[in-house]
Amino acid sequence: MIRDHGDRRKAISEPCVVISPAGMLVGGNAVFYMQEIASNNKNGVAMVSYQAEGTPGKKMLETGKISTRGKDMKVKATVRQFQFSGHGDRTALFDMIKNIKGNPKVLTVHGDENSCTKFAEEIQEKFGLDAYAPKLGEEIAV
Structure with missing residues (x-):
């Protein structure tokens, strides 16, 4: 169970699967995880929700870059988008x-x-x- 920033750091210090909200990378824990895992080509990211124009998630899909700490960073992790609703019946x-x-x-x-x-x-x-x-x-x- 992830309860705080220390738990997040510990979780990504070894191979794992992280399921995190904020699918457009606008805020929340998903931003932290992307900043930490994006630079490693051994990592993978599954984008499973709609990416609205102008959002960091859409920018990443279009350019292969994310903005982190005020700078654009090339995403080396494998990124795939899956088109299905998170609220399917x-x-x-x-x-x-x-x-x-x-x-x-x-x-x-x-x-x-x-x-x-x-x-x-x-x-x-x-x-x-x-x-x-x-x-x-x-x-x-x-």
Whole structure:
């Protein structure tokens, strides 16, 4: 569980997956993470929300640069944009899941504990995939 700036620094000191809001890189923790991971070509960033014109996220996608500490910095991390809503309904999420290649592990994390658990169970039953609803603060190895 990330509680403060020290936890954020510790989290990125080793290989990890960070899920952070502020998808347009306008503010919040996503800006911190981008500033810290953008310069390393071993890192990857998945932009999963709409990027409005004039936002730092849109600029990064168009130019391959982010502004950090008053200067433009080339983003060496692999950046990919995925066009789907962060608020898809059950049908849209099932459609997305059925089109994923391979045998992914699915984590359900956006909702209350009961809803996430039920959704993970439905994914297991419908698609035969390994689906799981982690508890708040639980660490998952990927």
